[in-house]
Amino acid sequence: MELFSLSVFAVTIPAVVFAGISKGGFGSGVAFASASILALVLEPAVAIGLMLPLLMLIDVASLPAYWRKWDWGAARVLLAGAVPGTLLGAYFFALADPDMIRLMIGLVALTFVAWQGAQKFGLIRLGQAQFGPKTGLLSGLVLGFTSFVSHAGGPAAAVFLLGQGLNKLTYQATTVLVFWAVNFFKSGFYAGMGIFTRDTLLMDLFLIPAALLGTWIGIRAHHFVSDRIFFGITYVALTLTGAKLVWDALT
16 A cells, blocks of 8 residues: 555554653553554554654653663563574564465464453462562563564563562653664664665654644543553554454455
8 A cells, every 4th residue: 555645644643642652641551542543544554664753752752751760680681581582583574475474473362362351350360479580581572573563562571570569650761761772772673674765764754743732632631531542442443454454364
């Protein structure tokens, strides 16, 4: 599909606003839904290449508010695992065809929804055990891989961080730091592999206001929109987009 078309803008603008809202007011865990939505109308490489500079912009805008409020020990373990995870993600991406990438993005989306459902119904309980460095390295490995192929490293980070007994501020600050660093690291691979193109970077310029608007809305919506409503809508959207991507990849 033509990148600079009204139909693409009709999908990308709401998706980017959503990413800003998610990161600005409700944590970053579901911001990857934007890449899943874009993959419905764009080639997967174009979708994730388009989103990364905008996610990095939101990261930079968020970082000053949490400066040095993170748990550096937990962040360091996750980042140590994320480096080889990112390399694995780059290797997979270089070999896989577009349908395989669609399948991976779709499966990550559906797995995320299933994971959240399992937590809600008490099938998985986090935060009750102190996870050690080995769990952190494994979480970082998965974080790096899923972040590279679909910007979906949030769940892997949560597995480790929720087991550290961090307070809300420290948890949020640590995720901001980790994903700022991971996104910066993988951006070099995106550039070297040609995932960034002149057209995606040009379109990013048009979408900067949408990203900043979403961040502004998210900060304010945090105070009067319940998490239950926001995440409920998100999980429905992820289920539909994930199922559609899997179907498209297999058929």
